Amino acid sequence: MSEKLNVLVTGGAGYIGSHAVLALLDAGHRPVVIDNLVTGFRWAVAEGTPFYEGDISDQDLVAEIFEKEGIQAVMHFAGSIVVPESVENPLKYYHNNTAKTRSLIESVINAGIRHMIFSSTAATYGIPKESPVREDMPTLPINPYGTSKLMTEFMLRDVAAVHDFNYCALRYFNVAGADPKGRSGQSTVGATHLIKIAVEAALGKRASVGVYGTDYDTEDGTGVRDYIHVADLAAAHVIALEALLADPKTSHTLNCGYGHGYSVLQVLDAVDRVTNIKLVRNLEGRRAGDPDSLISDNRGIISRFGWQPKYDDLDTIVQHALAWERQLDERRG
Known part of the structure; x- marks a missing residue:
């Protein structure tokens, strides 16, 4: 795409947001970040990216950013x-996910910004049949x-029906891995993602990995x-943004995953393979839900946007997560 866009990335100091910033930069766009740094890290924002520490519900601050930075779209x-x-x-x-997003959407509409990409989740489906x-x-x-998250999807749908505005809600499945160039990764302390937990265990940061439930109807x-590799997910956001601009009358709600899965034990076996360390597995009961x-x-995302994942390989995802985990302590400094 030839047009360079000024894009506000909310939560851009977090795991997925920081990768979206990198993907925007790699595609020739200009990201601007707002993050309250409650869970994000200032150092996770790519160097040279305009950064505002603050909350998306601060409508005066958001309006100031929109005007000062010439924002054309929001992720x-x-x-x-x-x-x-x-x-x-x-x-x-x-409060954090619904009320504050309502405030942000109002700021977007008041500023006449016409495009928004929303980080939704497969949790909107619950337990699908x-x-x-x-x-x-x-x-x-x-x-x-x-x-x-579903309530936000409803808000976006209803707002798009009456304003000159379109959106893409991407329903993520299990996001994992880290930037292949080592520029960002999953940095949250006490993260609950399986691959993050497993590479922490492989590096001696945890004694074992819990396996919750061994009686599921699976192999x-x-x-x-x-x-899904976080870099492929971030790339999907850039493609979605360009699709919104190309067809401003159409909005999208799309799954973002690879279309196939791995069991908990298969993931742990992959970490064993990549690290040459046998993880200690604690077999425990199922968790509710x-x-x-x-x-x-x-x-949907493949046919509408022509999205082509580059890192659809479990061992590659683990390798990138492991490489990031190894340098994380230095970055935290």
């Missing part, structure tokens, strides 16, 4: 993402995290998930 990643915490503290999730999961299947979230009895298998039907 929205800011929010809370821990499912068990959402069950324990639902009001936090409805079939896998792979299609976008036209019922959305029946089983936790406040999934519900808070080896452990839960199967669709793991974990489906046997959660795999995306990704035909």
Whole structure:
């Protein structure tokens, strides 16, 4: 695409947001970041990227950024993402993920910005009756995290119906890995992602890895998930942005995954292979609300946007996650 866009990236100091910043830069666009640094890291933002420490619900600050930076589109990643915490503290999730996003959307519309990409989740489906999961299947979230994201999808849909505005909501499956060039990665302390936990264990940061449930209706009895490399996910956002500009009358809600999955034990075997270390596995009971298998039907994003993943390989995802984990302590400094 020839046009260089000024794009506000909310939550751009976080895991996926920082990779989206890199993808925008790599594609020749100009990202601008707002992040309150509650879970993000200032150093995770690519050097030279304009950065504002603040909250997306601060409408005066957001309006100032829009005007000063000439923002033409928004990629929205800011929010809370821990499912068990959402069950324990639902009001936090409805505040951070729903109420603050309502404020952000209002700021977007007031500024006449016409394009927005939203970081949604496969948790909007709840426990689907079939896998792979299609976008036209019922959305029946089983936790406040999934519900808070679905409510944002509804807001975007309703706003697009009455304003000169279009959006793309990308429903992520299990995001993993790190920037192949080592520029960013999953840095959250106490992260709940399996591959992150497993590489921490391989490097001696954890004694073992918990395997929750060995009696699922899967090949080896452990839960199967669709793991997508964070760099492929970030690239999908850039492609989605360019699609919104090319056809400003059309909005999209699309799955973002590889269309196939790996079991918990297969993931741990991959970490064993890559590191040449045998991880200690603690076999425990199921966690409430974990489906046997959660795999995306990704035909929509491939056919509409021509998205072509580059890193659809479990060992590659693990290698990149491991390389990042090795340098993370230095970066935290």
